[in-house]
Amino acid sequence: MSEQELWDRLRGAGARPYGRAHTAELEEILRLVDAQGSQRLKYTTRLMIANAYRHGGEPAKAFVPFSWCLAAHDAGEGDPALDFRLFWQFKGTVNAMAGFPEIPLGQTYAVLDDMERRYRLAGHTMNPVHQHRELIARHVGDKAVAREQYRLWTAAPRGEMSDCEGCEPNSKVAHLTWLGQFEDAVRVGDSVLGGQFNCVEQPQSILTAMLVPYVRTGRLAEAARAHRQAYRAIQSTPSELQTVGVHLSFCALTGNHARGLQLLERHLGWLDTAPTPLAEMSFSASAACVLSLVEAEGHANATVGDVSVGELRARLSERALAIAARFDARNQTSRQGDWVRDRLAQVPIVDFLPLSGPVREPARAVPVAVSFPDSPAALADLAERQHLLDDKAATAAAWARFDELLPAPEGKLLARRLVGAGNLVVNQVRDVAVTHWSRAAEVYRGLGDEVAYEAVRSRLGLLKCFAGEGTDEITASVERLGELGDAEQYGWGLLRLAQAALVSGDPERAMGLLDDARKPIEEAGVALQSAQLLQQTAEFSATMSQELTTEPLDLLHEAAARYLSAGAPLRAAGARLSAARLKAISGDLEAATTLFTAVITDFLAYGNPVGAARAKVELGSACLHLGRFEEVADRLEEAIPVLREADEDFSQAQFMLARAYRGLRQPDQALELLAEVARFCLDDGNQAGAGQMHELSGDILDELDRDALAAESFTRAADLFHEADFGVDELRARRRVPLSWHWARDQDQALTTLAAADALAATLPTEDPQTLWERSMLDYDAARILTNFERPAEALPRVVRAAEGFRTLDSLTEVAIAGALHGRILRDLNRPTEAHAVLTQALAALPAEATHQRAQLEALLSDLTP
Template identity: 35%
Template sequence: MSTDDVYALMARSQELPYGEARTVLVEDALRRAEAAGDDVLAFHVRIRLTDAYRYGGEPAKAFATFSRTLADHDRDPGRYDEAHGLLWQMKAIVSSLTLFPEIPLDRTYAVLDDMERRYKAGGHSLQAVYHYRNVVARHVGDGTADEWYLKWRAAERDELSDCQGCDPTGMARHLIEAGRHEEALEVAAPVLDAQLNCNEQPQSIQTTLLPVYLRTGRAEQAADVHRRAYRVHRTRLADLTDIAEHLQFCAVTGNEARGLEILQRHLGWLDRAPSAYADMCFSAAAGLLLRRLTAAGHGAATVRRPAAGGRPAADVPVAELGAELAERATGLAARFDARNGTSHQGDQVRATLAAEPVTGFLPLAAHHRRPAAQAPAPEPAPRDDFASVDDLDELLDTGDRCRRRKDVPGMRAAWRRFDAVAGTAEPTPLQRARRLDARGFEHAVGGDGAEAAAAWEEAARMFGELGDQTRRHRTLGRLGAVRHDLGDEGGLDLMNAAADHFAAHPGEPTDLASALLRLTAAHLRADRPADALAALDRVAADEVPDLAGELWYLRGQALLMSGEADDGIAALRRSAELARASDDPEEIAAPALQLARALARRRDAPDEETLALLDEALAAMPGPSPMRAAALAERGASLISLDRPADGVPDLVEAIAEWTAEGMHENAVHLRVDLAGGYLSTDRPLEAAETAEEVLQALPESGGDADPAVHHARRRATLILAHAQKQLREEGAAETFTSLADDAARDGEHDAEAHFRYEAADVLTDLDMDAAAAERYAEAAEAYEKAGDPYGVVRARRRAAVCLMWSGDLDAAGPAMETARAALAGLPPDNEPARIWETALVSYEQARILARTGGLGEAAAQASAAIDGFTALDASDAAEEATRLLEDIKSALG
């Protein structure tokens, strides 16, 4: 068994994040080191395995490896010499011992005492010892925590003190538990803006400060750090306790929906929780969240619990799961308290389970906010002129006039006066029918289509019995429209019958026009533009000036749907001109919005006229409404397409908030794609990533029969997510780019496939995961070959070889670079500068590989060739770099 295998495995493990995959590699390396009989190498691997267990979510396993390495060191310090590393790991061992109630407390204190003895013997400060005595005291709740905290603060820091991020985090936790929130913020403040690259920072201090921000009036900061810190924690099993704090944060800030997403994502982790303590904390926070959901009336909703340990996956009701997890948390707390001899852990669990909201709904992002509630319109004061009117016909006529002017308060006031007078004066049958017809309007204005239909059906019957065909067909037209909106295609027959009646029996000019407008609108909603135009052709706009704007508006829509863009735009222009004289906000806004959309599509891009029309529509509608949301969405998207994302993002945020408030969630989801793109364009990758993830969570997976719009939205959101993750330096970016590549490969889009695989490789390279990057570059080269891109083939093969070199696999790097050189033959002959450039790059990188593998003579020749190529292209910087490489090679040659 070669020790080279051990070093190779350890090198590969360093490229992986802490977790199961990394731990498996280090465990394999330890087995090989032991099999090779190299005790010293096994000792050093075992130290690294202790770290892998701690940070990978298996702290209990670290006890055995740490004890073994400490014993080896004590037996022969000269041979097993890594005293500093062992003393550093001892701190975490002390902390971990408290996390398992089956480990006696005496053992923890014994390790603490041993730690203090070793620190003194080595001449180290006791600052870290006091720190971890404070940790144990806080866990037990024995009243000595403040004493150890003061010693900790007073002691001098040294090389064994926790890092500049973790030390203040521990201090802040002590102060927060003592209710000293402002002091906690003061301790943490110097760290918050520092560049921390510890495995646990900055996400740990951000999570610690969540209750501080909430309880000191810094709600926006709380929302921001929740989003940033949880994004890191969510991939790490070892951070389950921190995740519990984010779950509790959601429960007390009105973000139960977000909390439920977190719970669903991590519920399966309870079956492999890092410790009993982490299990207890998560169960308690989940119990709180589920209690609040149950209290809000969602107890019957279900949570999917994954299969584990022979238990099948199941959908568990929120109320049932909440009770189960609360009992689980209190049971674990009782075990800790029995071990500790205090009630401290039980008190904390009970406080968590009973926690009440700290604030009202706290938006976690700008587009999550809820629009300010509109104050209900005050009930209109009784009209003096109506109060003295006792004539029932006059009151009915007044109500109709108010209705036609869209004076809803006046309409209702007149009809209320009618009802009051009718209580003492018996209405005639016609008056009763008219009042029932008016009742239909009241229901329609209130949004109750079914009740409106019932009222109008009865009113039409009564008008028919009275022989009043004019009023009967007016009512039948309205009845047909509402029935059609309710999904009854028979409503179309009623609207046609009304239009035909008024065409054959002319009365008031608006009777026929109104009937045809209803019919036209129904045809447009059913995507029948030809039928809509046929209906509109039966009435001339100049014959009904009061309805002319609406007639032109509907004609414009029908023409656009028919593909007659120029005529449609002209009709909408006419409608917009007429609407400007109106005092109805929607009548002004609708044609302006539709005209803006039509112009943007016609010109392939928005322009200043488009924006002016959208401004006009928004100015007409100052309060929240679906049409205002649509105009905001259109203006936001237009500004982003004009490369003004900073101006467009606020409009999109407002539109999403308004659509969400109106219950129009599908509109809001699709608009989030534009918002995610806007965030990315304004250097806000965190917001871009989270918004894109919201889209992907809301939209169904794309399948072979997927809605093309949904497929496009998912793919665009995934692309935005990939680039945002790349900017955030998240390893997940490589996986996201790879998923895009796989989709492109299935669609036969090999150029896109190659691009995305190359992007995935770039991400891995930036994260120093060179072996994995080499694999992605090799896959990209194959895709470039399928796409017929010879330049891409050369670049990808060259980069693959370089990554193999950096990963330490020199045996594979040389042959890989030869494949890149062979690919140069495929470059087209008609672009000599490009050929020279790519050849020089291959020569330069090949020289570097050869220099590392001992082929110095050939390395010098390749470096010289690179210099010649770069010089021929006047690429002076590259030529100088190649010259330095050649000088280093010649120096090595002697």
Template identity: 30%
Template sequence: MPTTAPQTIDELYQALQENQQRPYGRARTVIAEELVDAAEQFAQPLPLVRTLLELQEAYTYGSEPRKSPVVFARLLTLFDEQPDVFTENLRHLLFWRFKWVANALRQLPEIPLPSLRQWLTEMRDRYEKEGLGLQPYYGQAYQLAAHVGEDTTLAYELWAGRTRTRLSDCEACETCQRALYHLAAGDDERALRAWEPVLAGQESCQEEPARSVSYALLPLLRTGRTDRARELHLAGYRGCRRNPSMSGEVGRHLEFCALTGNEARGLELLAENRSLFDEVDSPLDQLDFLTGVEVLLQRVEGLGHGELPAAGYAGRTWTAAALRAEVQGRADDLAARFDARNGTTAHTDRRRARLDRAPLLDTLELTLRPRALDDVAPAAPVAAPAARTATAVPESLPELIVRTRELEEQGHPDARACWARLRTLVTARGYTHPDDPAVGPLVQLRADLLADEASRAGDRDEFADCAALYEEAAALYDDAGLPGHAAVARAGALFATAEIPAEGPAGDAERAEARAAALTAAHAAMVRLQEETPGLAPQQESRLLRMRATVLGLRLQTSGSEEHAAAAFAEVDLLHAFATRHDIAGQISGALLLRAGAYAISGDLPTAVTEIDALLDRLNTHGPAWHLPRTLGLRARLQLGLRDAQAAHANLTEALRLAADWPAGTVGTARLHGELAEVCMHLGRPDEALRHLTRSAELDLRHGSRTDAYCAYSNAAQLSLDLGRVEDSIALLDSLLAEPDVTAGELDDRLVAQLRLTRARALHAGEDLKAATAEFVALAAESAGWDDDPGSHAMIAAETAVLLGESGEFGRAREAADQALAAHAREPRYEHLSNSLRELARLQAQQQGPDGLAGARAYLADAARIADEARAAGYEARGRSLDTALAYEHGRVNAYAGAYEDALAALDQALALLGEPGPDQDHAGEWAECVRLAGAVQGIYLERPDPALTRLDAAVSRLTALGHTEETEPLVSLAARLRDEE
């Protein structure tokens, strides 16, 4: 709405048109109210009629049924007083909306039943007076009978047996009513047969198929169609979420979650729709929504999770149990009010039937992120797995402290559970430290706990925190008089500090150089630290040597320098000799693992595999057994490098089997799943890869590696999209973007942007062009400020331009394309920009014909400049050459705009650039398509069939001789058409 009220009728209509593009909700409704006030200033009734119609629509779809009849009364008065003002279209809208008023009155329990019947009589009289068919009236009479709980048999026949009229509800809405009639009779199969055209997308409207989907979910489950129910839940929920006028549908999706073992997803969806508690002004919709909410919360509470937080009415923090009690009271009251108005118990009975329904399935995996209520409960300390009982957490505090240190010294995975138990005890109020020489002072234990916390921060790549915690631990070890412990902690701090990404260097080479220098400095400092610390125990000395060797291995990985390779191998040999001399099993296998890694980094994969095989023999004989999963994981990576994906799959599968014996966060289980996903992609098993990606992400999330988790989930969402599982991708991304650390802005903004970008692409693939465009426009605006990454902004702005072009908004598309070109000038994205510009040219020519030719050619001129730049830079496109693609697009664009001579010349140029087809399938297909379009332009539009047939016949012969018979089919078809027309 402009800051000032419209001063002319044209301005009013412009503002009215703009408001009609807004989503339904309070913002649109307020502007509609203001436009009615503005229309009343003009001395003409027509603007007032149009604005009142918009206001009634805003009230209807904004779930404000109390106000809709009031507006309609004004419209009806205007019609009675000045019928000539109403054009045929406005008259149609007026009589259509008698049904809206009937529906609004049913939703208000304070409206007496005689008043509802009186309104239907008014509708019938008006329809008869205007000579309109009564099928719509009988449809409303049936819906009132169904609402009240009367016998609907006669009312249904009087409606369903009549011929439809222009004022009948749309086919989709009437289909839903027929299906609901059969559903109420207990005939799931007949209801689903009636629904099929809507569920299949053959019929739709403003609220369909989302409404039908919500009702069909449980019948689908009851008849064993679980996959279909899952599919429709994902698509249908997206069609109604956060929509006040479809709150009842949201409630049924919550109920579906509760009855399929998806209570955690239900709580997630409830949080996403929290606004509906306050925005829904329709008592009937409130009742429907609240009953669905109660079904979910009742199930959560029944499973023993009533203390879980739940999103509810604003102004208070709710648990599931407290919210259920609140919802129950409100919904019971609403049902009682409707029953009192209707003189039946229908609404209380229907509500009770929903609440008494038992779960239909123990579990149904609805999304790529399946979670149980335990996953959303507060995290409990990680316990040792039940499968192994050899290592138990001691009950005695002195024994626990001593045992924990022993396990930590061995690098044993069970140390994690012991540290968690100790941390709980030490931080509890009233903790008393044992007076036991074997335990040592409290300051030592506090240092131990800090060192463990630092180690876990390092596992999460939180290197700055890791370094700070190690330094703090070292200071406490100094206070405890333990210089060896302090030295190990300080070495850990040096290692973590070297891993902190350097600020400043922008290029990959500069970053690698800076990292190698930091690792070199860290190694030198570690050597000095070890030399200057007296009295190091063998275990401490071996840990320092392990860190030194690891640092040099990372430096070799960063630089690839032969000089660095020699130093890395020498340090590994030093560690191995020391560990062997002192019989430290864990460090011996660590040295052998580092040596194999050094060979792999140096490019000698066969020797690396030989080293790994020797290590596996040792581990199987001497242990430690918990090193086996990681070692098998490295062997799999080497095998993948040697192009033996099948062997890599077998090793990773075995690694995961062995990893199941140990706490997942201690043996790299998440990484193993991620690597197995990569191997599955190499083997052409994407569905299996998807399962491992989501499992990897789930484990990372559970153990605090949130960035790694989101990256894995992002890859899973993209893979799901690539597999055509669009709704799965959108549902997963919606779930991630609703996570508290995402909404609070705590996650890396670029990672969040990547999640949103994938979601926008998924929305586009799902044909939700409006939502996709809105997200792309927002991302383009945000990425414009990425001064350190103009290339990403170029790609996002280019994709945004294409979506705006698809929507026909070519002015805004040109602005976005110009942004993309400006960013491309700073960091080139040749192929992406060229593809987008050519697509924009095609869209403008296709949609606007000759009027769009100038704009389309301007895009092609931009694409030509990019092709020139790419050629000068030596850039080679991954697909067809940019010049060839450009020539072909000139042909298409000119053909769409009717410039057929120019089109044919461009296509001949494209064929010349492509060259004669060869054995390559892709090249042959591209060449055949170019010939087909040239033949169509020449033979059909330029009316020169003879040269066109000569062209087509020669191409068919050439392709046939090369064995490309499939590519000849469209050419043969076109040639037959041209001969038929001669």
């Protein structure tokens, strides 16, 4: 491998995110570099790998490459252009040394002294030197020295070696919190939290540091928000084990030990690869504190994995105290042991701080505990009533009690049990519901109960309609119910048939059937039926209207009121959910979010967490369109675990959460979610959906300048679109591959994949506008690539063709952009007169609002002489 190829590979590795895979790649490059690379390449690679070790959760490995670079620098074998990066690493080295009790404290002080000497010689400020002396003083518990170093630190001017504008205040907040100066800590932290950060550690680090000050000063809403935002940023980063420990402690302080237990279960495995003993100690102590609170509530025998809460608490307490003893022996103080003992004894200072979710409204009714009757027939009555109320948990509980009393029912009770079994699973496994209902229908027919038989047949007919098998069967059943004269069952049948008509694409017939249902429903006098009639009328009429009017919303509110009066609060919440959806569809997203929030409150108040989770997904969608990414993340992070637990589809929620993470500048979390959704799509046979996920991943990687990875992602997307026979989508993804390889400085790959995209484009019809757009973009991208590879003669016909395509599509801004490139290519070919004419024509055609493109064209024209 040549020297240039090694540099290119190193540069590509540097664009990857920190983590074990990134570190492993750098280690492989280092082996190659040591075998055949230059001294400069060896030096640069070691600086990069030392940084990777620190940020990737293996700081102990950073000491050797850092020392090597320091020795090379002192021997005159370093790279002066990299002195900044070398000197910067002193700070990470001091931080890491403090975290290992086997490293003598004297060595840490020696490194601090060397850091100060070198910074002074280089003319750097002492600001970071005092900052790190304060850190060590705080670590050993020397308050006098810590206060003095803090004074010197704050007095020293900031310089290029100072931590970023988030990290330095972060350390100041830690100092002030340690001293109990919580108001001062809040003042320092809040002064920077409103700004923009360009550091990978912010704002999650300072938000985490602010948790205790916020709680101790009564700023509870700020504390909850800081916890949500900071934890979100670190939840997938094992190197942040110590930070996760701080969030565990926060949960314990605020009465959220149930959530703390969830976080503990999620991150306990990270202890096996703890970055430092200090991180291991901190996490273990905080986790043990959470477990002690869980144990105090009588759950000592509950398990985390295969270990009881009580046993795990004892293990983690012992682990934390043992590590603290090693630190105290080295430091000759009791500071770390005292800290661990205080953490283990920590109790909530807030009874319960809601950390997320909508503000709970007072429940409109107090749910009544269900008591079970003694007879199977009465239990069947209860289960059917709870089903009508849409209380799935109570329905399942009643049928479970029925099964205990009568495990082998016969006759009518068997048929009722089979209908109930189908009701419970119809939304998850429709085939199983069909089996249950078909058996029930046969039982009813054998009993001669024609009304019940036709009612079950109407259910089966509706399912067939959903499967695309038409409405004949359900129509026949409902007509027969009308002939039999049972008003209530005829009413339910008409409501089902109206739904079938709508599903079959006949909304006018659906509305007519709802009109037909009014008379039997009025005759039956069942309040739930009349409420459902109003709800379906509102929903169906809204589908037929181009604009949302107040009428369907009024009907839904009336339906909700009737449901409530009939004792069906969950169905009332469902009607309100429909109103929220209609608002969202109409574009009134602010009103929709208010309604969704109220619905979530209702579902939670009446014990339907799955319904609340579904509503949170819809609320998240509305917030996503409003650009309120934090709210999206809050709601979907709550919803996804509930939907996962309930074995419901949560892939759409994950996709939206990935988009929210992208908006929150948390790209790596977004990429993880997109990869998971892509796997789900493939398992479901949805190659096009998986292609969409890989294409979006490519977009994100492109934004991060991880160009080789972007090229791979776009390639995978194109291959999946090809499998799905989505030609235009394949071309869109395929044309982006060569441009990514171009930015990755891989000319061979760029030209090879450009040829592949051209071959695909030649197979697609040119008359389709979308295809023409993609072909024009491909021509434009090809012209850019060829121009940058100094092949202007080949680029010229491509940019001409691109401009022609854009002009055909009446895309005037793109015509001007292509014209600018066309003019540059003509200039490079020493054809200034033609270049001037092309640029003048492009400028004249440019829309008035395209000010940026106008400035570019005018600048190009000013450089040309006709």
